[in-house]
Amino acid sequence: MNDGVNGVALAVFIFFFVLVTAMGFLAARWRKAANEHSLDEWGLGGRSFGTWVTWFLLGGDLYTAYTFVAVPAAIYAAGAAGFFAVPYTILVYPLIFTFLPRLWSVSHKHGYVTTSDFVRGRFGSKGLSLAVAVTGILATMPYIALQLVGIQAVLDVMGVGGGEDTNWFVKDLPLLIAFGVLAAYTYSSGLRAPALIAFVKDTLIYLVIAVAIIYIPIKLGGFDDIFAKASEAYSETNPATGAPRGSLVPGEAGQWTYATLALGSALALFMYPHSITATLSSRSREVIRRNTTLLPLYSLMLGLLALLGFMAIAAGVEVSNGQLAIPQLFENMFPAWFAGVAFAAIGIGALVPAAIMSIAAANLFTRNIYKDFIKPDATPAQETKVSKVVSLLVKVGALAFVLTMDKTVAINFQLLGGIWILQTFPALVGGLFTRWFHRWALLAGWAVGMVYGTVAAYGVASPTQKHFGGSSGEIPGIGEIGYIGLTAFVINALVTIGLTFVLKAFKAPEGIDETRPQDYTADAGAPVVSTELPLDTADTADTADTADTADTAADGKH
Template identity: 75%
Template sequence: MNPIALGVFLLIFLIVTAMGFLAVRWHPAADEHTLDEWGLGGRSFGTWVTWFLLGGDLYTAYIFVAVPGAVYAGGWPGFFAIAYSTLVYPLAFTFLPRLWSVSRRHGYVTTADFVRGRFGSRALSLAVALTGMLATMPFVALQLVGLRAVLDVLGIGGGSGASPFVRDLPLLTAFGVLAAFTLSSGLRAPALISVVKDTLIYVVVVVAIVYIPLRLGGFTHVFAEVRQTFARVDPKTGTPRGALVPEGQGYWTYATVVLGSALALFAYPHAATATLSSQSREVIRRNTTILPLYSLLMGMLALLGFTAVAAGVKTSSPQTAVPQLFENVFPAWFAGVALAAIGVAALVPAAVMSIAAANLFTRNVYREFVKRDATARQETRVSKTVSLLVKAGALVFVLTLDDTVAVNYQLLAGIWILQTVPALVGGLFTRSLHRWALLTGWAVGMVYGTVTAYGVTSPAQGHFGGNAARIPGIGATGYIGLTAFALNVLVTLVLTTVFRAAGAPEGTDETEPSDYTADRCDPAGRATRRP
């Protein structure tokens, strides 16, 4: 344990915690007991706050440790995150402004709210809500995995000689802090903290990408060391440790994972929550043009995986490679700053994700099927309770399962959330898809994706040992989620034709074409446009 690094880490953590509790006083509303206020920050965030919130929401602590960790462990697979984050923003530019406009017009809080209003189907809305909650849980857990990696490097977590309670006490404490300021301040807390989080991360990454290679003799030396290391044969598997570029069928795997991840990213509930908290359609459009700056940041992060290889970092888990690199190379005080940046990067997305999952349950399960006449105050109280349960479930997930297994379950999240894209994104542009066909396509994609992923085994993890399998009809190995999505779309298109021909009843569409292009809404909720 380095006392200076630990002291700096704790000081920043305390400052961020205080900001989380004080955020409730940031632009307070007349009535905080509504989901619009607690769960969406009053739908009042401007361009820069939204930029920081979306960045803090999508570029998480696990991205901070997993992307360079994957590069450290195997080379080219870790770079898929940079590729898909580059592709995702042109896609988001086309549909997120439409989602904001129609949601603001009708008061939608979740993506399942929109699906319910667009297709008039409670069953389809429930499917989208349950899938969103299911896909969010592993993501919350993985923020805690990233936080535990930092605590382990600091020497205050993970000690093998301690009792389980003592070993996990720092993580339990961090969980308590996260739960407390989320209950108190709602979405305003992660929005305010994300400004500090992103500033810290940019400073740390820019310093690291300059300072560490200079310490190691420059990038020429770094890549020379990486080539030598990756050429060595792993004594356990008999194969080279890694490669700088894909080989053979690896191109199929890489391309399909990139495309599938790009399609899935903004379908996650936490991405929609951050989007709907914005004050205008133009804020969303601006953000999809400046958020690619985070892709540049991820490129730098990926290169830190190579610097960890060149620096001779030895660790039992790739997830701790970069935190351990910071501990080994930086002065103690800056190592504390760097590790605090990762720790804070866990709190922001975990808070937003738990709020998003709670809003889905409250609006699309509790209000729709349990208490149709729930008041705004009752909705907020239920959402606060469920957000706490989501974080508690994620904590149990982390404490009881091996971290590597948690990663494999997280890969399922992408497979699952992709099955909601036809209803969500398709519904934003067309009403031609039949609600029953969408529900059947969703079910087929969920079953196929889950069963196929379950069948992918590895000697270390058993079932759910990966996210790629043979693509039917092609034979190459590709991302299971994209294959399941293609099957989902095919079933939806075919059954739409069948149901229409059979005269199956359509649901009631409560939206109008003008709802999808409105810039903002007047006090009465009517859609308006700027001249």
């Protein structure tokens, strides 16, 4: 790593940071509505975003520092096993095409702001709603922490904050400043801030990737040399394990882990509160459908980003913390000014999702804890005020993850969140298609999955310590079981199904379902909130979409 501060790169980074900060505060005036002091306005942008804005918002929401830092770092450290993130983003879009339009419709009809709102209305259970809300908040914190790790990695490579021996406050001061700015404009502008900044973020990322995937291989002698050097490096023995460092192709022993990581991550991705928040901000279900067909373009970008891990090895990048590999590659290979652009892309790529995540977690607390259990008569203005304050507290919780947990394998932050959030899948996705599951059975399955997943994750060792966030585990006598989150989900589902049969046999009381079958397919009708923007003609036409008719026909179990 280079000594001293990279002044040119830092200046470019600061320029873009100041630019997006200004945009974050000015976003409060963007599409401003009369009822600005409501959770629909602050937390969902007035539910008015069309296809273009939603595409950038979802892209900014889903493709994060995890994409730019953690995935290439995993490939740098272990090889092709890190590519599980590419197939999982391909698997996820057909999945969400089937259920997100239904969630949008029922949420639009009943004014639901969070997934917990839907679960409470569908199953008539505040207890189950509380479980989903707490899980969402908990799972979001390590994901926000991963974004802060990305910012910290960029600052470290630029030489800002000092070395490892520097006083912890001085070392983390730049991160604290970035954290404070993020908190301030999120508090001020709500979801409109990351929606507006996402345009800058995605433009920078596509620019950097287009340059990197052409420029760096030319400097390194082409992809043949890159893969040859990477293969040679992976064949070296890892002193900690006595096994090879990694491989260009997953070995037979690792294929099950690879597959379960991909499938489990795909099932978990749109369970996260921030994914749902970005979805519900759309003005129609047709916008959701369009975006599920357009978002795979980001998967192409992710595949190219993953190759940077191989390039870092071929370029001779040597770092003790794998999260620094890609920022260091950029500093070594690019002119200082363009390295600053690349660093800004990573930094802004972390700020946008961190803002959305904190807003989503705050909405969960306000609607499903504060209003349901603390102040049922809270006004819309009071709800918005509480959400703003909680969005700050969630960021503090995420900062605690960054400052106290092992960051050498930061991808585990995301995998840990996936273990937890996947346990809400039966209640949310199951509830969108059937009312058969019993509310108590769903709650019991959730509890078993959460306990198993948390204990199993804590038992997985990182390179330096035992910590929450392992990706795979082993059950004595059974062998390798793959991604802990998927195993916990299967246990959860089995408990839920089994108990549902038992509870129905004993005629246990079921909650009241406030939804109707047509609520899941409608796109027309009175909107939840007023908006100055007319609906697209394609949005209105979606009401008669044949897929909607098929949805209605499949709703026999409502």
